[in-house]
Amino acid sequence: MNRHDFDRLLQKYLAGDCNEEEARQVEMWSDNVLSNSKIRLDEAEKSRMKRRYWKRISSEVLGKEPLWRRLFFFPQGIAASVLVAGLLAFGIFSYYGQHPKEKMGDRGASGELTTNTQEGIITFQTEGKPQSLTLGDGTLITLGKGSSIRYPAKFDDHLREVYLEGEAFFKVKRDEKKPFLVYSGGLITRVLGTSFNVKSSVKSGKVEVEVVSGSVSVYENNKKQSLQDAVILTPNQKITFEPAKRVMHTELVEEPVFINPPERLSDFIFEDSPITEVVTRLSRHFEVKIQYDSSAFAGCVFNGDLNGLPLHNQLNLICRSINGNVELLGNEYFLRGEGCGDNGK
Structure with a gap:
């Protein structure tokens, strides 16, 4: 493709008349302009730079005059592709200049950084x-x-x-x-x-x-x-x-997460496990303080699978099995109740 043909392709691209293959050619070309720069850019910077300078290119090239006049009758006969490459290159160097006083981007579309x-x-x-x-x-x-x-x-x-x-x-x-x-x-x-x-x-x-x-x-x-x-x-x-x-x-926090995740699912499946062991295990894996009356719950055991449940739900299940209740005060849980009575070992 010669320069004249490529300039016409840029004209179509800026006007939004390119098909998918033609648009891909122009975008590959602009990517190469940035890739061949001696300035190191990460992908996010390349993306921001391209958005900013394609916007400027459209403004400079299209303006208020008819599209074909702006593209083919630049002063001194500057071709569209040369202008695009120049503006992209200028953008890179102004971004990384020694005096970063320029505003580095207008407010973009929804979700843009x-x-x-x-x-x-x-x-x-x-x-x-x-x-x-x-x-x-x-x-x-x-x-x-x-x-x-x-x-x-x-x-x-x-x-x-x-x-x-x-x-x-x-x-x-x-x-x-x-x-x-x-x-x-x-x-x-x-x-x-x-x-x-x-x-x-x-x-x-x-x-x-x-x-x-x-x-x-x-x-x-x-x-x-x-x-x-x-x-x-x-x-x-x-x-x-x-x-x-x-x-x-x-x-x-509203839903504590595992700080020290259990290695196996079986670690949270309990069979006739003493309440002291269950509470200690929960406290260790979530790194939270869980207080309880050891005398009231002495001899109580718990049977159940606590996998996949939020901590508060886990504690509620335990309390239900031992006639107790759970309360959160500040950053600590407190288990209270009459104990398990005849439901212990």
Whole structure:
């Protein structure tokens, strides 16, 4: 295909008149422009770059004049394919320039992740659906719908600090020399390397931090509070902060998950098992505290299959078999009741 034919193909592509095979040829060509660049781009960056500069290309090429005039009567006879390649190349180098003051993308379609870089600060914002991004230190962040996060283009030598609005799940790359701090809704969440979820609500003003693995330190973002005043959260725990009242509530997440999964299904099938053994096993696998009156339930046993059930349901089944009940207070479960009576061994 000669240059003239390819320019006509670009004309059809921009006008939306290409068939599937013709569109594939143009898209392969634009991919090659990015692939042959000396600047290293990951797939997400390539995708954002292409969306941004095809939008600019359409604006520059089409404008308000008839399509055929814009494509074939450029000043100095510049061909469409040359313009496209030039704009794509310009986009790559301006993105990675030494002075990132340019706005790095307009608000995109629903669900698009948009990026802005200004004065060395990078901002990511989601719209219609959650989106993931990986920071330079290897930390993975999944932003919730309608959320945004800001962080420096380069972390300093001592701290990694990010600023969140909305909700995000963090899987932080461990670095004991550079703690990772999340600022959100009046709280600071500090970790070395772990996974957790932060959610701040503009409507209610509340902030929630839930830990999935490892541990985090959470404290209020003011001059009177510091790391020494932090609340330590471990897996399956969460904290709810109400800025107006300056109150923190520590409790279990709604549905605790296995922290130490059982190796076999048979580990959660019990036959005439002492209640002490059943409760100890649940506590170990979920890493939660379960308190009970050992004297009231002495000699009680449990028979049943607890596989596939949420923790709260498991405890309810156990209590039903020993004439007891379960209550959640803060981050601990309490089993109470009269005991199993004649239903024991």
